[in-house]
Amino acid sequence: xxxxxxxxxxxxxxxxxxxxxxxxxxxxxxxxxxxxxxxxxxxxxxxxxxxxxxxxxxxxxxxxxxxxxxxxxxxxxxxxxxxxxxxxxxxxxxxxxxxxxxxxxxxxxxxxxxxxxxxxxxxxxxxxxxxxxxxxxxxxxxxxxxxxxxxxxxxxxxxxxxxxxxxxxxxxxxxxxxxxxxxxxxxxxxxxxxxxxxxxxxxxxxxxxxxxxxxxxxxxxxxxxxxxxxxxxxxxxxxxxxxxxxxxxxxxxxxxxxxxxxxxxxxxxxxxxxxxxxxxxxxxxxxxxxxxxxxxxxxxxxxxxxxxxxxxxxxxxxxxxxxxxxxxxxxxxxxxxxxxxxxxxxxxxxxxxxxxxxxxxxxxxxxxxxxxxxxxxxxxxxxxxxxxxxxxxxxxxxxxxxxxxxxxxxxxxxxxxxxxxxxxxxxxxxxxxxxxxxxxxxxxxxxxxxxxxxxxxxxxxxxxxxxxxxxxxxxxxxxxxxxxxxxxxxxxxxxxxxxxxxxxxxxxxxxxxxxxxxxxxxxxxxxxxxxxxxxxxxxxxxxxxxxxxxxxxxxxxxxxxxxxxxxxxxxxxxxxxxxxxxxxxx
Ligand SMILES: *[C@@H]1O[C@H](CO)[C@@H](O)[C@H](O)[C@H]1NC(C)=O
Ligand SMILES: *[C@@H]1O[C@H](CO)[C@@H](O)[C@H](O)[C@H]1NC(C)=O
Ligand SMILES: *[C@@H]1O[C@H](CO)[C@@H](O)[C@H](O)[C@H]1NC(C)=O
Ligand SMILES: *[C@@H]1O[C@H](CO)[C@@H](O)[C@H](O)[C@H]1NC(C)=O
Ligand SMILES: *[C@@H]1O[C@H](CO)[C@@H](O)[C@H](O)[C@H]1NC(C)=O
Numbered sequence: 001x002x003x004x005x006x007x008x009x010x011x012x013x014x015x016x017x018x019x020x021x022x023x024x025x026x027x028x029x030x031x032x033x034x035x036x037x038x039x040x041x042x043x044x045x046x047x048x049x050x051x052x053x054x055x056x057x058x059x060x061x062x063x064x065x066x067x068x069x070x071x072x073x074x075x076x077x078x079x080x081x082x083x084x085x086x087x088x089x090x091x092x093x094x095x096x097x098x099x100x101x102x103x104x105x106x107x108x109x110x111x112x113x114x115x116x117x118x119x120x121x122x123x124x125x126x127x128x129x130x131x132x133x134x135x136x137x138x139x140x141x142x143x144x145x146x147x148x149x150x151x152x153x154x155x156x157x158x159x160x161x162x163x164x165x166x167x168x169x170x171x172x173x174x175x176x177x178x179x180x181x182x183x184x185x186x187x188x189x190x191x192x193x194x195x196x197x198x199x200x201x202x203x204x205x206x207x208x209x210x211x212x213x214x215x216x217x218x219x220x221x222x223x224x225x226x227x228x229x230x231x232x233x234x235x236x237x238x239x240x241x242x243x244x245x246x247x248x249x250x251x252x253x254x255x256x257x258x259x260x261x262x263x264x265x266x267x268x269x270x271x272x273x274x275x276x277x278x279x280x281x282x283x284x285x286x287x288x289x290x291x292x293x294x295x296x297x298x299x300x301x302x303x304x305x306x307x308x309x310x311x312x313x314x315x316x317x318x319x320x321x322x323x324x325x326x327x328x329x330x331x332x333x334x335x336x337x338x339x340x341x342x343x344x345x346x347x348x349x350x351x352x353x354x355x356x357x358x359x360x361x362x363x364x365x366x367x368x369x370x371x372x373x374x375x376x377x378x379x380x381x382x383x384x385x386x387x388x389x390x391x392x393x394x395x396x397x398x399x400x401x402x403x404x405x406x407x408x409x410x411x412x413x414x415x416x417x418x419x420x421x422x423x424x425x426x427x428x429x430x431x432x433x434x435x436x437x438x439x440x441x442x443x444x445x446x447x448x449x450x451x452x453x454x455x456x457x458x459x460x461x462x463x464x465x466x467x468x469x470x471x472x473x474x475x476x477x478x479x480x481x482x483x484x485x486x487x488x489x490x491x492x493x494x495x496x497x498x499x500x501x502x503x504x505x506x507x508x509x510x511x512x513x514x515x516x517x518x519x520x521x522x523x524x525x526x527x528x529x530x531x532x533x534x535x536x537x538x539x540x541x542x543x544x545x546x547x548x549x550x551x552x553x554x555x556x557x558x559x560x561x562x563x564x565x566x567x568x569x570x571x572x573x574x575x576x577x578x579x580x581x582x583x584x585x586x
Contacts (some may be wrong), residue, residue, distance in 0.1 A: 011353050028051040038132065038213040038385055039360060040322040042204070043089075044307060045217065046302055047140060047224035049085065051076075052349045054258060055223070058296045059303040060313065062356070065310045066326050070358025071366040072271035075448055077412040078374045081330040081343045081350035083224075084109050086374060090329070091123045093378030093393040095413055098516055102417040108562035110144025115153065124378050125157030125215065131387050134210045136163040136203035138177075139196050139219030140169050147176060149183045154181055162199045162207055164192070164219075170227035172298075188528035191245050193301030196220050200305060201312055201341035208316045215381075219310070222302050223295035225341070225423045238435070239341075239423035241290060252296050256289040262336045262474035269337050269476045271463040273420065273437045274345070277338040277429070284426045288335045291424050295332075304470075323359030323384055325377070336474075341424040344522075346414050346444045346457055347475055359384075362400050371448050372398040373412050375520075394520035408533055409521060411511040412446040413459075418561040439559040443513045443568075445505060449535050451494055456505040460559035460567070466502060468493060494541050503548035504539045510554050510573045514565075530576045550574060 025133045049055055051074075056062065080096045086103040088109075096102050103109030114120065125135040135158050145155075146166040155161060165184055167175035175192040177199070187195045200218040207214035225239035243250075257263060264280045280288070303475060306326070313319040333349035334341045343350045355372065358364070375395030381390055381398040383406075396407045396538040420440035422428075427435035444457030453469040458530040468491065475532075479491065479498055493501040511523040519526050524533045528547075533539050539548070552570035560567040 009146065009147075011028070031378060040207070040213050040318055040383060041133075041187045041215045041384065042313070042322055042324045043215070043217040044302075044306060044309070044324070044326045045139075045219045046299070046326075046328040047085075047219070047221045048330060048332045048343060049223055049299070049354060050332040050349055051352045051354045052331060053292070053334065055296060055299060056354050058252065058255075059299055059306075061152050061303045061307040062326065065306060066324060066356035066358055068365050069363060070324070070356050071362050071368050071400070073355040073357070073368045073370070073372050075369055076327070076353060076355035076372045076374075076459050077351045077414070077446060078330045078353055079413055080415055081345060082416070082568070083140075083329050084111075084114075086329045087142055088114055088119065088123075091125075092119055093124075093395050095375060095394045095514060095515070095520060095565055096415055096417075097514060098392070098394060102415075102563050103561070104143035106144065111142045111146075111151060112144060114142055120153060120156045123157065124381065125217075127387070127390075128215045128381070128385065129157055129159070129383055132212055133385065134159045134207055134212045134214045136160040136207055136214065136216045137219070138199040138203055138218075140164045140221055140310045141219065143169075145169075147178075150178050150184065150559035151181070159210075160203050160227055162203070164196075164221065167227075167229040167232040170224055170239075171229050172221070172226050174229060179523055189302070191243075193222055193245060193298075194222055194304065197301075197305045197308060197352060201308060202311050203310060204327060208312075208318060213321075213385075218305070220302050220305060222298040236423070238427065239421075239511070240423070241294035244294065246302045248297045248300040251300065252293050255293050255296060257292045257334050260336070260474055262476055264335050264338055265476065266385055267476075269478070270316065270458050271440065271465055271478065272461060274339070276339055279338055280335065280426075285335065287425055288341065291341050292334050321360060323357060323362070325381075326354065327358040327374075327377070328353040340422040340427050340429065342427075343420050344420045344440055345444075346416065346442060346455070348455075348469075348473075351412070351414055351446065357400060365403055366402075370399050370408050371410055371446075391517055394515065394517060407521060410447055410449040411508065411512065411523065413509075413515070413520065414444040414446060415442070415513065417441050417563055424476050438561070441556070441561070443509055443554060445509045445512065447505070447508075447536055452536060454501075454505065454536075456492070456502070456509065458506075458509065458554045458556070460556040462555050464502075466498070494540055500540065500545060503545075503551065504536055507548055507551040507573055508536070508539075510551065510570065513554065513568070514571050526575060527573055528576050547574070547576070 034186035080086050084104045085096045085102050088099045101109045101113050106112050137158050142161050162177050162179040165176050165178050171481040172192050175187045176184045206217050214285050224241050226243050231237050268275050330343045331350045333339050376398045379389050379393045379395050379397045419436040422435040442457050442458035447454045455467045457465040465476040466479050466480040511526045558567050
């Protein structure tokens with residue numbers, strides 16, 4: 001193929017433009033032939049589905065088709081726990097600090113910001129079409145993609161699309177979808193999951209009939225909260241429990257939110273506004289249990305949708321050459337740390353999401369422990385499609401096969417800007433009875449390696465958190481104050497004092513909060529390119545104590561609602577690069 005392409009460009013150069021048309025059609029035949037051998041990809045992305053609260057245990061068909069027939073990535077994380085930023089990161093392979101789509105609406109986020117930043121011409125479906133794929137999408141793409149702005153411009157990159165539009169995106173019984181370049185259509189009175197199931201199967205049929213390999217994405221809104229569109233018009237928006245299909249309304253009567261140690265605890269935990277949350281009374285706890293059951297019920301429609309999609313693939317002759325990827329845009333908490341239902345936090349509930357992948361060569365019933373993130377998914381799809389990775393990818397292809405020999409990483413960079421959003425009937429806990437709490441701006445680091453399991457965060461008011469999840473899986477005991485004050489006290493991390501550990505974590509976060517491309521994937525290489533340091537464990541070596549003590553610290557100058565670099569303190573770490581002698585640090 002390469003040889004032929006080289007020969008073809010030689011002919012063009014030698015013979016001039018007249019021959020070009022013939023050559024192009026010849027090339028197209030060859031590329032078309034080449035493209036047919038590429039695998040198909042079916043991508044299902046739910047909205048706000050948790051991993052930690054056990055939602056997958058209530059979806060038996062997803063377990064049967066995806067977990068048992070594929071690989072479960074049990075350490076999969078999002079990089080921003082909010083729909084729109086997380087989705088833009090997912091479809092571009094870049095951290096939110098590099099997309100600068102950091103919120104659900106302008107000026108810092110939403111569909112208009114995605115367009116302004118040029119991503120409508122430069123995101124996964126566009127790249128896949130260029131690589132020979134037919135692409136289809138139905139469901140929610142981004143927030144602030146509305147009945148008013150859907151055609152200015154239309155979303156690029158899809159052969160077929162049918163998008164949910166605001167303000168009807170989350171109205172389970174009053175949704176509006178917008179197909180290709182047609183005007184929006186209201187499905188008032190129908191259940192959104194029924195609507196999307198028909199659309200999804202229609203696009204899958206189109207894709208199966210096509211000549212080229214396909215990339216089909218199905219993005220149902222379950223189990224996201226229900227939002228009444230008329231409430232948006234009056235400004236009194238509440239995010240209520242999701243509405244299941246009628247046949248699922250009475251399931252799981254006795255099911256409650258798991259009563260883990262961090263469920264509505266007697267002692268407050270966390271920092272900033274989380275630490276001020278009051279303990280929830282019985283009325284609120286009962287409501288939260290109802291909210292939890294509603295989510296599980298709403299997910300049943302998705303479970304059946306996945307079953308229908310897999311059956312349709314089975315009936316075709318293409319299942320053997322199709323990868324199925326299942327995940328969610330961010331996680332969800334209900335009652336942990338006394339929180340009302342919602343996301344936007346850096347806790348495990350919010351940043352861990354399900355990820356199942358099945359397909360040719362992927363081990364069945366396998367559990368993969370490697371750390372993977374949403375910004376790794378675009379690189380992974382490139383890998384599956386045989387496209388070389390882009391240099392602006394902040395993530396790297398994830399290990400799909402047992403003999404995977406690509407790059408792995410032990411870190412997740414978690415970032416957030418702006419408001420925390422409370423959901424449900426008891427959400428009015430912000431300033432002036434609002435469901436929004438400002439200054440939920442933080443940078444954090446989730447780190448899982450051999451012998452350590454840590455979460456480290458720096459908030460915009462310069463409060464810090466450090467949880468050692470190997471001893472404190474529920475993130476109740478903030479070790480940071482000790483780390484800041486004492487050098488010899490217990491507990492220790494990998495045998496080193498907390499302050500030595502924090503010095504490394506902080507330097508790593510300093511690199512990651514403004515990393516780009518390769519530096520997001522191999523951050524230690526920025527700090528210590530001249531030393532054999534590839535992990536937190538390596539960096540903890542006593543020889544490097546002075547070097548890490550001398551680093552500038554991650555800090556904020558003020559709490560900004562978006563990615564305003566001037567508010568975000570030091571940007572550049574000390575490095576052993578640029579001929580600085582190692583002896584300076586010893
Ligand atoms: C899908 O769109 C691409 C890009 O416009 C085009 O080349 C391809 O032929 C389309 N496929 C179908 C089945 O129309
Ligand atoms: C659907 O939304 C429209 C516009 O807000 C409203 O007028 C109508 O009553 C809603 N229908 C239902 C069934 O909620
Ligand atoms: C429980 O707490 C909620 C939210 O603060 C409050 O509205 C409600 O009145 C309380 N119920 C009782 C019985 O105290
Ligand atoms: C939020 O942060 C800003 C800027 O740092 C500060 O002026 C304001 O008082 C903070 N608001 C709250 C509710 O903490
Ligand atoms: C991100 O977008 C906001 C809003 O447009 C802008 O003020 C800010 O400077 C941008 N940040 C970067 C790093 O470009």
